[in-house]
Amino acid sequence: MPLLDIRNLTIELATPHGPVRALERVSLTVNAGEVHGLIGESGSGRSMLARAILGLYEPNWTITADRMMWDAQNLMDMNRQQRRSLMGEDISMIFQDPSGSFDPAFTVGQQLLEAIPPNRKLPFWRRPQERMYLAQKWLHKVGIKHPRKVLSSYPWELSEGECQKVMIAMALAKQPRLLIADEPTASMEPSTQAQIYRLLTQLNQLQNVTILLISHELDTLSNWCNRMTVLYCGQVMESGPTADLLEQPNHPYTKALLDNMPDYTNPKIHKILMPTLPGSVPALQHLPIGCRLGPRCPEARRKCVTQPLLSHYKDRYFACHFPYQSEPIEDDPLA
Amino acid sequence: MTPLLKVKDLSKTYFTGYRGFKRQYAEVLKPVSFELNAGETLAIVGEAGSGKSTLARILVGAEYRSGGEIFYQGQEWDKKNLKQRCRLIRMIFQDPNTSMNPRLTIGELLNEPLRFNTKLSRQERHDLVAETLRKVGLLPEHGDFYPNMISEGQKQRVAVARALMLDPKIIIADEALSALDLSVRAQILNLLLKLQRELGLAYIFVSHNLNVVRHVSDKVLVLHKGMIVESATTEELFDNPQHEYTQRLLQEQAQLNRRRG
Numbered sequence: 001m002p003l004l005d006i007r008n009l010t011i012e013l014a015t016p017h018g019p020v021r022a023l024e025r026v027s028l029t030v031n032a033g034e035v036h037g038l039i040g041e042s043g044s045g046r047s048m049l050a051r052a053i054l055g056l057y058e059p060n061w062t063i064t065a066d067r068m069m070w071d072a073q074n075l076m077d078m079n080r081q082q083r084r085s086l087m088g089e090d091i092s093m094i095f096q097d098p099s100g101s102f103d104p105a106f107t108v109g110q111q112l113l114e115a116i117p118p119n120r121k122l123p124f125w126r127r128p129q130e131r132m133y134l135a136q137k138w139l140h141k142v143g144i145k146h147p148r149k150v151l152s153s154y155p156w157e158l159s160e161g162e163c164q165k166v167m168i169a170m171a172l173a174k175q176p177r178l179l180i181a182d183e184p185t186a187s188m189e190p191s192t193q194a195q196i197y198r199l200l201t202q203l204n205q206l207q208n209v210t211i212l213l214i215s216h217e218l219d220t221l222s223n224w225c226n227r228m229t230v231l232y233c234g235q236v237m238e239s240g241p242t243a244d245l246l247e248q249p250n251h252p253y254t255k256a257l258l259d260n261m262p263d264y265t266n267p268k269i270h271k272i273l274m275p276t277l278p279g280s281v282p283a284l285q286h287l288p289i290g291c292r293l294g295p296r297c298p299e300a301r302r303k304c305v306t307q308p309l310l311s312h313y314k315d316r317y318f319a320c321h322f323p324y325q326s327e328p329i330e331d332d333p334l335a
Numbered sequence: 336m337t338p339l340l341k342v343k344d345l346s347k348t349y350f351t352g353y354r355g356f357k358r359q360y361a362e363v364l365k366p367v368s369f370e371l372n373a374g375e376t377l378a379i380v381g382e383a384g385s386g387k388s389t390l391a392r393i394l395v396g397a398e399y400r401s402g403g404e405i406f407y408q409g410q411e412w413d414k415k416n417l418k419q420r421c422r423l424i425r426m427i428f429q430d431p432n433t434s435m436n437p438r439l440t441i442g443e444l445l446n447e448p449l450r451f452n453t454k455l456s457r458q459e460r461h462d463l464v465a466e467t468l469r470k471v472g473l474l475p476e477h478g479d480f481y482p483n484m485i486s487e488g489q490k491q492r493v494a495v496a497r498a499l500m501l502d503p504k505i506i507i508a509d510e511a512l513s514a515l516d517l518s519v520r521a522q523i524l525n526l527l528l529k530l531q532r533e534l535g536l537a538y539i540f541v542s543h544n545l546n547v548v549r550h551v552s553d554k555v556l557v558l559h560k561g562m563i564v565e566s567a568t569t570e571e572l573f574d575n576p577q578h579e580y581t582q583r584l585l586q587e588q589a590q591l592n593r594r595r596g
Contacts (some may be wrong), residue, residue, distance in 0.1 A: 041516040042487065189383050190543055191587050216516050219546065223590075260521035262550030271376075271551060273525045277518060280486045 003032040003178060003210050004053065007066040011048060011234075013284075014060040020284050022048055023234040024292075027310050027317070030178070030212055035204050037221045037242070038214045039257075040231030041281055046214045047096070049231070050180045053212075054093055055083040071177075088115070092171040093180040098163040102155035108166050109135065109151030115173040138169040143199055161192035168199065172209070179203075180212045185220075197224045219261050222246055230254050233281060233292040235307070240316030250316060250323040252299050253277075291320070337409040338370040339537055340394075340505060345403035347389055347561075363389050365562045366403060369554075371537050373504065378540040378552035378569070380584065386561040391509045391541050395426045418452055425498040427511040431490035435482040441468075441493050442478030448500045463500075471496045471526060488519035495526060507539045512547060524551060545588045549573055557581050 011023040023045045030036045040046045052063060055075070068075040070091075075083065095101045102111060116131045116138075139147035142165045155163055164184060171179055181200060185193040201224055203209050215221045221228065222242055229239040230253065238251040249255040259275045277296045288294050290305040297304065299322045308319045347364035364386045371377050379387045392398040394405070396417070405412035407423065415423075428434035435444060445464045449455055455463065465475035471492045482490055491511070498506050508527075512520050528551065530536055542548050548555060548569070555572045557565040557580065565578040576582045 041518065190584075191382065194587055194590050218517055257517055260517050262521075262524075262546050271528055273528060274521045276521045276525060280488045280519070280522075283486065 001032075001072070002029045002069070003071055004028070004030040004212075005067065005069040006053070007068075009049070009052065009063070009065040009068065011045070011052060012062040012064075014062070015285075017285055019062070021234065021287070022284060023052075025307065025310075026231070026234070026236050028229055028236070028239075030210060031227075032177070032210055033204070033208055034226040035201065035211045035213060035224060037225035037228035038212060038231060039216065039218055039221060039228055041216055043233075043281060043284070044231045045234040046216075046231055047182055048234075050093060050182050050212070050214060053178075054091055054180065055087055088176070089174050090176055091178045091180065092174065092176040094164070094167050094171050094182060094184050096183045096186060098167045099155055099158070099160055101167070102163065104155055107152055107154055108158065112139070112151065112166060112170050112173065115170045117174060134173070135169075138173055139166065142166075142169045142172070143195070144169075160188055161195065164188070164192075164196055165199070168196075168203075172203065172207070175207070176209065178210045178212065180214070182214045183216075184213070185215075193220065200224070218257050230257070233287065235292050236310060236317075236319055237293065238316070238318040238320075239310075240318075244316060248324070250313075250318040250325060251320050252297050252322075252324070253293050255324060336372075337406075339373045339375075339408060340371040341406040341409075342370070342394075343368050343404045343406070345390070345393065345405065346401050347386070347393060347398070348401045363561050364393075367558075367561075367563055368403075369556055369563075369566060371505070371539065371554075373537055374531060374535045375554065376531070376538040376540060376552040378542060378548040378555045379558060380542060380545060380548055380555060381558035382543070382584075384560075385558040387541050387558050388509055390558070391426070391507050391539065394505075394539065395424055395507050396420055397426075422452060422501040423503055424505045424507060425501065425503040427491075427494050427498045427506060427508045429510040430514050431487060431494050434494065435490065437482055439481075440478065441480055441482065441485075444482070444493070445478070445497055445500055448497070452501055467496045467499055470499065470530070487515065488522055491515060491519065491523050492526065495523065495530075499530070503536070505537045505539065507541070509541045510543075513542065513544060520547075527551070545573075545585065557584070 006026065006028045008025045008027060009023060010021060010025055012019045013022050026049060038046055057063065065076055070086065102108065112135050113131055116134050118127050119130055122130055135151060136147040139150060144150050144162065144165055150158065150162065150166065184200070185196050200211055204211050213221060213225060225242050227239070227241050228245060230237040232253050237253045238245065238249065245254060246258065249258060256277045262274065279296045282288060282292065290307050294300045294304045301322065303321045308321045310317050310319045344366035345364065346366045348360040348362050351359045351361045353359065367390065369377065379390060381387045389398065393400045412420065442464055445467065446460055449460045449463065464478055468475055468477055473489060473492055477485065512523060515523060524547065527538065531538065540548060540552055552569050555567060555569050556563055557578065559580045565572065565576065565581045572581065573585065576585055
């Protein structure tokens, strides 16, 4: 039973030039207790998908989906209040740019305490003390050395890595079941990056938090995820266990991504040109019909003007008419 | 053979205030020396605050040095006037989205260095802009676009074109690739490698992504707290790191990334 199961989610943006499908028939399955990576280039709708899961819609979005199941409840059928009660309680999110998403006028402690629910079982005079204790406990848990000092400091007094850790503590304070980390390590040093990722994996293992990790760096992400989903231009290209995906990519786009990582194992090919896809990512106003990789795809044929359905083989899903495969498969489109 | 660029004991100190009546200085760059030949790529790696950006900024002329000497083809760098200097060493900036004037079209943007540094006529300048755009894989028609109309990868290509405009010998890329997506990064890397092959450019790469550094550079300089802790050819450095700090850097990278092969 997957924790989060999204089928054919489409988000249309109302723009002055008519509606634009920013996400087209996206399916995503996140099982409980796993670290799921979501990879895509900038503008591929990763953050939009995350916000759709959380329920933070912009007024110009039109959302349609076959189903958006959260733990056997359909998110599409819920009213605003129910969605709001899930937000922050069961699903919480770490936003991009940690130091920018804090309020600079309040101390980190005030903002963190806000996220910690009061314990109703205690008499009211003991609650503030209890919350203070909890705040320090969480800060300690995410690896901050001087919790008291950090609690009384303002966001701009902390480094980016510390801000990110406080952000994670804030997201975890209500013990969510799903944590969405949107580019948790953008603009960070490699050593801090490794620290943050290690922290997230630890939380996943010790607290049993399911994590949806959003990033554009395939090389770092592949080390920390159990499964991943590759997005391109608002369409799902491929999804599957990380090791299999890297071993034998089924989709041309995944293969291209892997080729784009510099390979230095062979000294003879030092400074060689890397194989890249021609052209660039299309703008939202000029999206191609059918498979959006079509114009850049090395395998594209006439059939690619219709969008391929996400097909399923063993543990892997891919949306391509002409996948790279060694074995023949029976084509059963996902219900 | 004299190296294209030779840097000897380059250092940089900042004034930080007084202690008593004594002026205090922070030493950001302790004496640094290296050589760069034509057609070579030198990578500078190190963590934040190690002085790698300062070094790049001094070389490009955005900052004054506090001591040491720079030789260009055996000549003293200071003997050349500013215009000559900024024609020979150009820089590619980190973020293509913010380093371009949104009010200028790409043609005007690329025209500017020519207008101020050369005596070419309007028509000649226009032709040169079109030619450079073609060199970096764009169309001459892109000259009429504004920066907001093109994609990020194309913007970075424009940034490369801008660096190429005055026919430099050395291009300094200060974290020029770290803000880009994987596929765009590969495209720009390919472009830089192609240009190096065709024009014999020398690059100075400032980066913290060791994977990319390992792929493109010939020599690597490891900076730590303003000091060169290790300087070796790429193969040597990655196969057999000598300094403890380099070993730690490589280890961190290996931990962060999937081991290949």
